[in-house]
Amino acid sequence: MNGILYGNKLKTAGLIVGILIALIIMVLSVVLGYTNTSLKQAIEAYTAFNGSNEHLIIQLSRVPRSLVGMAVGISLGIAGVLMQALTRNPIASPDIFGVNAGAGFFIVFGVTFLGVSSIQQFMWIGFLGAAVAAGLAYALGSAGQGGLTPVKLTLAGAVMAALFASLTQGMLVTNEKALDEVLFWLAGSVEGRKLSMLVAVLPALVIAWVISLLLSRQLNAFALGEDVAISLGQKTVVFKLAAALMVIILAGGSVAIAGPISFIGIVVPHFARYLVGNDHRWIVPYSAIIGGIMLVVADIGARYIIMPEEAPVGVVTALIGTPFFIYIVRKGIFQK
Amino acid sequence: MRKYWVLQRKSFSFLIDKKTTVSIIALTLAAIAAMLISIGVGDMYIAPWDVFNALIGTGLDINQLIITEFRLPRVLVAFIAGASLALSGAILQGIIRNPLASPDMIGITGGAGFAAVAFLTMFSDDSNNLLLSINYLPLFAFGGATIVAFLIYALAWKDGVTPIRLILIGIGLMALLQALTTLMMLMGPIYRASQATIWLTGTVYGTSWNEVKALLPWFIGLIPILVLLVRRLNIQGFGDDLTKGAGISVHRERFLLLMVCTALAGSAVAFAGAMGFVGLIGPHIARRISGSSFGGLFPASALIGGIMVVLADLAGRTLFSPLEVPAGVFTAAIGAPYFIYLLFKNQ
Numbered sequence: 001m002n003g004i005l006y007g008n009k010l011k012t013a014g015l016i017v018g019i020l021i022a023l024i025i026m027v028l029s030v031v032l033g034y035t036n037t038s039l040k041q042a043i044e045a046y047t048a049f050n051g052s053n054e055h056l057i058i059q060l061s062r063v064p065r066s067l068v069g070m071a072v073g074i075s076l077g078i079a080g081v082l083m084q085a086l087t088r089n090p091i092a093s094p095d096i097f098g099v100n101a102g103a104g105f106f107i108v109f110g111v112t113f114l115g116v117s118s119i120q121q122f123m124w125i126g127f128l129g130a131a132v133a134a135g136l137a138y139a140l141g142s143a144g145q146g147g148l149t150p151v152k153l154t155l156a157g158a159v160m161a162a163l164f165a166s167l168t169q170g171m172l173v174t175n176e177k178a179l180d181e182v183l184f185w186l187a188g189s190v191e192g193r194k195l196s197m198l199v200a201v202l203p204a205l206v207i208a209w210v211i212s213l214l215l216s217r218q219l220n221a222f223a224l225g226e227d228v229a230i231s232l233g234q235k236t237v238v239f240k241l242a243a244a245l246m247v248i249i250l251a252g253g254s255v256a257i258a259g260p261i262s263f264i265g266i267v268v269p270h271f272a273r274y275l276v277g278n279d280h281r282w283i284v285p286y287s288a289i290i291g292g293i294m295l296v297v298a299d300i301g302a303r304y305i306i307m308p309e310e311a312p313v314g315v316v317t318a319l320i321g322t323p324f325f326i327y328i329v330r331k332g333i334f335q336k
Numbered sequence: 337m338r339k340y341w342v343l344q345r346k347s348f349s350f351l352i353d354k355k356t357t358v359s360i361i362a363l364t365l366a367a368i369a370a371m372l373i374s375i376g377v378g379d380m381y382i383a384p385w386d387v388f389n390a391l392i393g394t395g396l397d398i399n400q401l402i403i404t405e406f407r408l409p410r411v412l413v414a415f416i417a418g419a420s421l422a423l424s425g426a427i428l429q430g431i432i433r434n435p436l437a438s439p440d441m442i443g444i445t446g447g448a449g450f451a452a453v454a455f456l457t458m459f460s461d462d463s464n465n466l467l468l469s470i471n472y473l474p475l476f477a478f479g480g481a482t483i484v485a486f487l488i489y490a491l492a493w494k495d496g497v498t499p500i501r502l503i504l505i506g507i508g509l510m511a512l513l514q515a516l517t518t519l520m521m522l523m524g525p526i527y528r529a530s531q532a533t534i535w536l537t538g539t540v541y542g543t544s545w546n547e548v549k550a551l552l553p554w555f556i557g558l559i560p561i562l563v564l565l566v567r568r569l570n571i572q573g574f575g576d577d578l579t580k581g582a583g584i585s586v587h588r589e590r591f592l593l594l595m596v597c598t599a600l601a602g603s604a605v606a607f608a609g610a611m612g613f614v615g616l617i618g619p620h621i622a623r624r625i626s627g628s629s630f631g632g633l634f635p636a637s638a639l640i641g642g643i644m645v646v647l648a649d650l651a652g653r654t655l656f657s658p659l660e661v662p663a664g665v666f667t668a669a670i671g672a673p674y675f676i677y678l679l680f681k682n683q
Contacts, residue, residue, distance in 0.1 A: 091504065095511065136676070151500055155436040158507045159616070162441050163672040165514070166537070166612035170665035173537050183529060187518040262511050311519055318515035325508040326491050329501060 003277035011282050014275065018289040022070065025296045029066040030058060033303045034310075037062075064195045069296040069313070071198060072190060072254045073264060075205050077291020078212045079250040080265030081272070081284055082243050085219045089150035090328055093265030094130075094251035097153070098160030100260035102133020103252050105164035108182055112171050119197040123204070123256040130252035133160050134244065188261035188314020190299055201253045208249040212284055215243055219280035261314045263321020264291055270328065294320075356632035359625050363639040370643045371415060374650040375407045379657070405544075413543040414649045414663065415642035416555050417608035422618025422641020423562070424600035426633055429619055430569045431593050432499040438616035439601035442506025443488060444481050445615075446513035448605040451480025453517050453532045457524025474550065474606035481602030484509060485594060496587050498576075502594075538611030538664025540649050547607050554603040558596055565593060566630045573628075611648075611664045613671030614641050620678055644671070 005014045030042050037054045042062075045055040076094065083092040094100050106129025110116035116125060137160045141153030172182065218239050221229045229236050254261065272286035298316040305311045341352040375391075376382045382390070382399050389395035390403045425438045439445050455476040459467045488509060492501040517536070521529040534541075568589055572579050579586050601615065622636035648666035655661070 096507065140676070152436075154504065154507070155434060158441050158510075159436055159675070162612070162616075163668075163675075166440075166664070166668040167672065169533060169537050169612075170662075170668055173533050173662055173665060174659075183518070183521060187515065187522065262515065306519075306523060309523065312515075312522065315515045315519045318512050322508055322512040325511075326505055329504045329508065330491070330494055 003273065003275045003282075005275050011276055015282075015285060015289065018286065018293070022289055022293050022296075025293055025300075026066045026070060029069065029296050029300050030062045032300055033057075033062065034308055060194075061192070064193055064198065065190045065299065066296060067195070068193045068198050068257055069190045069299045070292040071202060071205055072258045072261065073292035073295030074209065074288040075250040075254045075291075076261060076264040076295070077268040077272075077287040077289075078209060078284060079247050079254070080267075080291070081269045081280070081287045082212060082215075082219075082247050082250075083265070084269050085223055085280065086240060086243050086247075087150060087153055088223075089153060090270070091154060091266055091325065092150075092157075093263070094247065094254075095260060095262040095265060096161070097137045097157030098133045098162075098164060099130045099137070099157075099247070099251045100255050100262070101161040101164035101168075102136075103127075103129035103255035104186060104260045105129055105168045106132070107256065108168050108171055108186070111182060112175050119200045119256065123201050123253055126256035127248060127252035129164075130248045130255065133164060134248055134251075136160055138244075185259040187312035188259040188317070189302075189312040190258050190295070191302075191310055191313075193257060197257055201257055204249055205253050208246045208253070209288065211242070212246050212250075215239070215246070216280040216284040219243075219284070220278075223278070223280065259312070259314065261295070261317055263317045263325065264295055266328075267321050267324045268294060270324070353627070353629070353632060356626045356629075356636075360632065360635050360639070363625070363636060363643075367415070367639050367643050367646075370646045370650075371411050374411050374414075374646050375403055377650060377654060378402075378407065409545045409548045410540050410543045410649070411646055412548050413551060413607055414540045414645045416548075416551050417540065417604040417611065418614050418618070418641040418643070418645030419638035420551075420555055420600040420604035420641070421611060421614040422622070422637040422644075423634060424597045424604070425615030425641075426619035426622065426630070426637040427562075427569070427593055427597040427600075428615070430572060430630060431590055431597070432503050433573060433575075434499070434503070435620065435623075436616075437503055438613075439597065440610065440612055440615055441510060442503055443484050443510035443513055444506075444598055444601050445605050445610045446510045446517070447484025448477040448481040448602055449536050449610045450513045450517045450520070451476040451483075452535055452609075453520045453524075454480075456528045456532050456535075457520050460524060460528055471546075474603075477606040478602040481598055481605060484513070485598035485602075489591065489594060497590060534662050535609045536664075537662045538609035538667065539652070539660075539662035540608050540645070541660060541662070543607070551603055551607050554599060558599055561592075561596055562634060565589070565596070566634060569593065569630045608645070609662070609664060611645060612668040613675065614644055614667050617671045617675045617678070618644060620675065 005011050027039065031037050031039055035054065035057050037058060041054050042058050045058040049055055080093045083094065083097065084090060103126040106125045107122055110121065110125045116122065137153065137157040140156035140159065168186070218234060221232050221234050222236065222239060226236055268287045268291045269283065271290050272283045276282040276286055295313065295317070298320065299313045302311045302313045302316045305316065339354060341354060343352060372384050372387055376384055376387045380402060382403065386395055386399055387403060390399040421439065428437045428439060428442070429435055452473055455473055488502060488506050489497060492505045494501070521532055568584050571582050571584060572589070576586050618641035619633065619637045621640050622633055626632035626636040644667060645663055648663040651666045652661040652663045
């Protein structure tokens with residue numbers, strides 16, 4: 001399958017355009033919202049800070065959330081590509097497979113019972129939860145006759161998601177204070193995140209981005225089927241473990257900062273494939289950029305849906321993502 | 337000795353599996369025992385014998401009051417809700433031909449949950465008063481479940497509905513509904529949010545005879561339909577082609593079954609909240625006891641689902657007394673690990 005961007009020059013140009021769009025969107029995300037600000041004020045907030053309301057909002061709220069949105073979007077986009085390639089399942093993504101729910105459950109557990117509060121701890125617990133959920137879903141999906149099939153894996157993931165969601169709910173019922181604190185986070189949101197939270201998680205995410213880009217050549221070989229990949233000299237076990245580890249870092253880290261945000265991971269790789277075809281060396285960077293753009297745009301939308309209040313960005317991504325998800329399913333990738 | 341009793345008349349014949357019959361009788365006794373214990377145990381302990389006396393109207397006045405006014409309706413609603421959820425799960429697993437399906441996963445319960453939370457938040461004013469009577473809540477929940485079921489069916493339709501499309505669309509809608517439910521909870525006051533969370537977890541707290549009266553007709557009315565559909569559901573297990581070969585209109589049948597499944601789940605959720613995992617593991621436990629033929633599976637699932645919720649409610653009332661924990665916490669906390677154990681064991 002070829003994408004609509006044909007040839008390497010066009011693809012490179014597309015990538016540059018994508019980065020430019022991402023930058024423009026981030027600037028818009030800084031300027032737009034309930035409190036009207038202008039581009040001039042945004043620049044002045046850093047060059048000539050005067051302590052005004054607008055400057056404070058820009059420095060403490062808008063800029064951090066725009067950066068967080070971009071970082072989380074990039075991570076979820078890449079995590080989606082890796083999972084879809086690993087499982088050869090077009091609707092694989094951290095949320096459908098329960099990885100987000102797992103990370104969410106572990107973090108809520110930490111908040112309610114262990115008194116965890118720092119973002120650093122959130123991150124490690126998030127990684128742990130993501131790993132546990134991914135491992136369980138994978139084991140469940142490959143149990144029984146016929147081994148691992150896309151459909152079984154999807155169902156197993158949905159069961160894990162339901163499991164962790166109901167356990168989280170159970171904990172929140174007994175603790176009303178935690179409910180108040182955690183509810184907004186559970187819906188997935190990049191609002192009110194401090195820059196220091198991003199800085200805490202960013203190193204891990206950046207390393208995972210780079211490694212994922214390096215893995216993209218291997219993804220191409222793996223996509224031909226495991227037998228072919230082995231005969232091409234790929235150490236498939238090592239490769240699979242490395243890719244799974246990246247998924248866990250990307251998804252767990254994202255959940256730690258922003259809460260479980262759904263549908264970015266499913267939808268983005270499809271857009272990327274539509275643009276550049278089946279070559280993962282291009283799909284991975286494109287998914288990263290598109291994921292970032294999508295999440296920041298969704299976050300801008302979230303400010304306007306129920307003005308003057310703010311909707312969590314996870315709700316907006318679900319609204320955009322569900323119709324697309326249904327379209328993918330109806331297109332009939334699963335024949336049986 | 338033969339495995340079956342044969343019941344044959346001019347116009348019909350039945351094969352009755354002996355082992356299944358025995359296990360269903362045993363399960364019925366267990367269900368009655370669970371209910372009697374649950375009626376007796378609580379803030380005020382009443383011995384089983386006194387419970388029995390009170391039930392037939394010869395007990396002490398105080399026992400009579402506690403039992404008939406408070407505990408009996410609660411236990412009955414718990415049992416019927418559990419039975420309905422497990423039945424609806426058994427039907428769904430039959431339609432989808434996959435043991436991982438359940439009404440909580442494909443959005444039917446989610447639709448009810450969303451409607452209920454929307455009701456709680458949209459019809460409450462600034463001082464936390466509900467503008468409509470709380471009695472309308474079940475109606476909303478049931479409506480939500482039905483609308484979602486139709487949506488799933490319509491969206492999965494493309495020259496007929498395949499089981500796999502049905503469940504994938506359901507999973508997608510479930511994710512959307514979860515997001516919308518959270519949105520609703522955020523829009524309303526926090527007091528409503530915590531009320532909604534309890535409801536979403538599933539509880540039979542404070543049920544009276546009104547709930548029993550509203551719930552029972554659904555349950556009793558749907559059973560004859562199930563009895564008629566059982567045989568043909570068995571054939572569906574062999575795949576669409578064979579079912580068609582046996583002269584059954586697959587799509588009409590599937591639609592009918594989905595509607596029965598929705599009505600059962602919707603009515604249960606409407607009165608007892610979104611009790612998790614009963615629909616998923618009720619049928620699993622039943623399958624181990626009575627085999628996978630639906631004739632035995634349905635009654636066994638219903639009984640086990642009922643027992644599960646009755647015991648979960650008992651645990652919720654007594655373990656952390658005086659704090660009341662919603663029964664749904666226990667069905668999920670016990671159901672989920674058990675489910676994982678089952679799957680690994682069947683490997």
